[in-house]
Amino acid sequence: MNIHYKKIAAELSISEKQVSATVDLLDEGATVPFISRYRKEVTGTLDEVQVTSIRDRVQQLRELDKRREAILKSLTEMGKLNPELEEKINAAETMVILEDIYLPYRPKRKTRATTAREKGLQPLADLLMEQKRIDIEEEAAKFIDEEKGVKTFEEALAGARDIIAEFISENAEVRNQIRNLFIEKGVFQSKVVEGKEEAGIKYKDYFDWTEPVKTAPSHRILAMRRGEKEEILYLDIKPDEDEAVDLLEKAFITGNNPSADQVKQAIADGYKRLLKPSMETEVRLFTKKNADEEAIRVFAENARQLLLGAPLGQKRTMAIDPGFRTGCKVVCLDEQGKLLEYTAIFPHTSAGQAKEAEKATIHLIEKYQIEAIAIGNGTAGRETELFVRNLNVPGVVIVMVNESGASIYSASDVAREEFPDKDVTVRGAVSIGRRLMDPLAELVKIDPKSIGVGQYQHDVDQNKLQTSLDDTVMSCVNAVGVELNTASKQILAYVSGLGPQLAQNIVEFRDANGAFKQRSQLRKVARLGDKAFEQAAGFLRIHNAENPLDASAVHPERYGLVEQMAKDLKCSVKELMTDDKLRKSIPLQKYISDDIGLPTLNDIMAELAKPGRDPREQFEAFSFTEGVNSIGDLKVGMKLPGIVTNITNFGAFVDIGVHQDGLVHLSQITNRFIKDANEVLKVHQKVEVTVTEVDTNRKRIALSMKENSPKPTEREKRENSYQAKPKPFITKKVVAQEPESDLQIKLAALKDKFR
Numbered sequence: 001m002n003i004h005y006k007k008i009a010a011e012l013s014i015s016e017k018q019v020s021a022t023v024d025l026l027d028e029g030a031t032v033p034f035i036s037r038y039r040k041e042v043t044g045t046l047d048e049v050q051v052t053s054i055r056d057r058v059q060q061l062r063e064l065d066k067r068r069e070a071i072l073k074s075l076t077e078m079g080k081l082n083p084e085l086e087e088k089i090n091a092a093e094t095m096v097i098l099e100d101i102y103l104p105y106r107p108k109r110k111t112r113a114t115t116a117r118e119k120g121l122q123p124l125a126d127l128l129m130e131q132k133r134i135d136i137e138e139e140a141a142k143f144i145d146e147e148k149g150v151k152t153f154e155e156a157l158a159g160a161r162d163i164i165a166e167f168i169s170e171n172a173e174v175r176n177q178i179r180n181l182f183i184e185k186g187v188f189q190s191k192v193v194e195g196k197e198e199a200g201i202k203y204k205d206y207f208d209w210t211e212p213v214k215t216a217p218s219h220r221i222l223a224m225r226r227g228e229k230e231e232i233l234y235l236d237i238k239p240d241e242d243e244a245v246d247l248l249e250k251a252f253i254t255g256n257n258p259s260a261d262q263v264k265q266a267i268a269d270g271y272k273r274l275l276k277p278s279m280e281t282e283v284r285l286f287t288k289k290n291a292d293e294e295a296i297r298v299f300a301e302n303a304r305q306l307l308l309g310a311p312l313g314q315k316r317t318m319a320i321d322p323g324f325r326t327g328c329k330v331v332c333l334d335e336q337g338k339l340l341e342y343t344a345i346f347p348h349t350s351a352g353q354a355k356e357a358e359k360a361t362i363h364l365i366e367k368y369q370i371e372a373i374a375i376g377n378g379t380a381g382r383e384t385e386l387f388v389r390n391l392n393v394p395g396v397v398i399v400m401v402n403e404s405g406a407s408i409y410s411a412s413d414v415a416r417e418e419f420p421d422k423d424v425t426v427r428g429a430v431s432i433g434r435r436l437m438d439p440l441a442e443l444v445k446i447d448p449k450s451i452g453v454g455q456y457q458h459d460v461d462q463n464k465l466q467t468s469l470d471d472t473v474m475s476c477v478n479a480v481g482v483e484l485n486t487a488s489k490q491i492l493a494y495v496s497g498l499g500p501q502l503a504q505n506i507v508e509f510r511d512a513n514g515a516f517k518q519r520s521q522l523r524k525v526a527r528l529g530d531k532a533f534e535q536a537a538g539f540l541r542i543h544n545a546e547n548p549l550d551a552s553a554v555h556p557e558r559y560g561l562v563e564q565m566a567k568d569l570k571c572s573v574k575e576l577m578t579d580d581k582l583r584k585s586i587p588l589q590k591y592i593s594d595d596i597g598l599p600t601l602n603d604i605m606a607e608l609a610k611p612g613r614d615p616r617e618q619f620e621a622f623s624f625t626e627g628v629n630s631i632g633d634l635k636v637g638m639k640l641p642g643i644v645t646n647i648t649n650f651g652a653f654v655d656i657g658v659h660q661d662g663l664v665h666l667s668q669i670t671n672r673f674i675k676d677a678n679e680v681l682k683v684h685q686k687v688e689v690t691v692t693e694v695d696t697n698r699k700r701i702a703l704s705m706k707e708n709s710p711k712p713t714e715r716e717k718r719e720n721s722y723q724a725k726p727k728p729f730i731t732k733k734v735v736a737q738e739p740e741s742d743l744q745i746k747l748a749a750l751k752d753k754f755r
Contacts, residue, residue, distance in 0.1 A: 113166035116159030131255030165270030200232030218291035302453035319433025497535025552611035624657030662701030
């Protein structure tokens with residue numbers, strides 16, 4: 001295992017000691033948030049990304065070891081294992097190299113080569129591979145045996161060539177070189193299926209498209225694959241066939257005679273029938289997993305930004321789920337998000353009903369002293385916003401809220417459990433209001449895949465996507481902290497060390513015994529043992545608790561330390577938390593010990609200064625341009641405010657209030673060169689854009705932010721020109737988040753070997 005630690009340390013540019021300590025903590029059941037927050041001295045202050053990378057990479061290497069053991073066992077049972085082969089297997093650093101070594105020995109279904117061997121043609125194949133000058137017809141005739149099914153010398157030669165073709169296609173060195181050729185010089189080629197031009201108009205860009213494998217970006221790979229899956233496109237991957245065959249001939253042709261000619265025939269057949277299909281499958285897998293990885297990375301980052309969106313906070317809120325014919329569902333919520341009243345209004349059907357809607361809405365605003373109004377951004381959203389703004393209610397914040405996933409929540413078991421006797425539209429409106437108050441607390445109730453910030457999310461590996469999103473949600477929940485006495489079981493389930501069952505047990509204990517008065521009461525919750533308490537306690541908050549530290553992120557294991565500091569200063573813990581001068585007078589060096597260092601002490605000081613501080617940004621109200629409600633209202637050159645709704649590899653989508661997001665291409669985000677939109681933008685960020693193109697038929701809007709950026713230098717102009725072209729898809733040598741079966745790591749190593 002130490003060799004794994006050394007490898008991981010080199011890949012992540014950290015020490016072996018840090019890797020070893022982190023793996024030990026993970027193996028003991030510690031979570032990533034807990035390790036990165038409360039075990040900084042143990043890990044050498046590794047952050048969440050580094051801890052996650054170690055976790056995923058050690059899992060890859062353990063999977064590699066398990067497969068290595070299985071292969072060694074199989075070869076031993078077959079009697080094929082020898083010292084040289086064992087050394088090669090033990091030296092294999094990636095799964096693909098390991099499988100290449102094992103391929104010639106792996107039990108397989110009956111092939112043309114195995115049939116030829118059964119006919120006794122292996123010696124003829126060996127003779128031909130020697131490529132000596134012989135009379136091949138005479139030698140082949142010696143293998144004619146009608147009982148075995150070899151009737152002519154031509155059949156004998158054909159069988160020998162089948163054996164040679166399979167031998168060549170299973171040669172590990174050759175497979176490495178051909179694999180490298182596919183990656184370095186292969187091309188994607190997509191064509192429209194005849195007769196599918198109209199049905200597949202959204203794939204028009206790929207009707208006759210060729211692009212190098214090496215430079216194809218993830219979004220185009222996923223788009224072509226989706227088009228293929230929908231039977232709109234044909235998709236092929238191929239290198240220059242002549243170059244591939246020439247590479248094979250250089251590796252195996254040693255003569256210039258009839259025997260060598262037979263080997264050449266076998267090479268051509270083996271490449272076309274065996275090696276090319278095998279490599280195409282591998283490279284499809286390789287490029288798909290690369291594309292998946294990038295799409296998942298983008299999705300996870302977008303989800304993080306959305307989850308950590310600025311909360312309005314505890315305000316009395318009216319929420320409206322807009323609609324035309326069916327009316328708008330209106331709910332009123334108290335400061336904690338509790339449903340007080342609900343109704344339906346019809347402001348868009350007739351003048352009379354609009355007047356009634358106005359009276360009803362104003363009545364509810366006054367009755368419940370509403371401080372904010374949240375309006376869903378779906379159908380009739382802009383029209384409903386205009387209706388509400390025309391009410392002229394002073395002091396009330398009016399906000400359009402992204403309602404993606406609200407319908408998923410409203411039909412979910414979670415919503416049915418919370419509002420068993422309410423209509424789905426009422427549940428959806430409640431969700432819209434709560435999203436404004438606290439996006440994180442509400443969004444954790446739905447599958448992260450339903451919140452509308454993904455790129456080809458249904459096309460990527462669903463298990464890997466789920467793992468990444470679960471990591472992201474857990475990271476966000478624990479970064480913000482959770483109020484123990486008001487949190488739903490859904491958000492509690494994401495707290496470090498808990499999970500759904502313990503979250504349910506906490507809620508049941510709270511319902512039966514009343515509010516928690518101190519963190520230590522958690523130990524009384526059913527099945528919540530010492531380990532779970534250790535992992536979870538620091539991320540749970542109790543405001544107005546008996547011990548003021550219970551409202552902070554200071555872990556209970558450090559309460560004694562803080563109490564000692566207060567004792568040394570002859571003050572109370574509460575005074576220490578409220579008096580800046582007292583805190584600054586603490587000599588931190590005095591409290592350093594074997595397991596407590598300056599990183600932990602600095603964290604404690606920060607928490608004492610602002611206990612339970614929320615890391616999210618402050619809420620700012622936003623409104624769209626009046627009179628611009630549909631794509632038909634847009635004109636090229638318009639400058640409009642907008643909100644970033646999604647970030648992709650090729651740019652960012654922005655909601656400008658017309659029910660169709662516009663695209664700001666990567667090259668149009670800023671005047672300077674950027675490789676990633678996340679360098680400049682975040683999901684939910686408020687921006688100003690200029691309309692550059694409107695395609696009403698295809699419902700496409702092109703936007704630019706460049707006029708709002710500093711003018712570019714000459715160098716940046718050249719870089720922006722390059723940026724508009726397709727970019728190479730860079731293969732990392734090590735991607736700790738990928739499973740070891742992922743060919744990304746393996747193929748990168750092979751490319752280096754044959755470069």
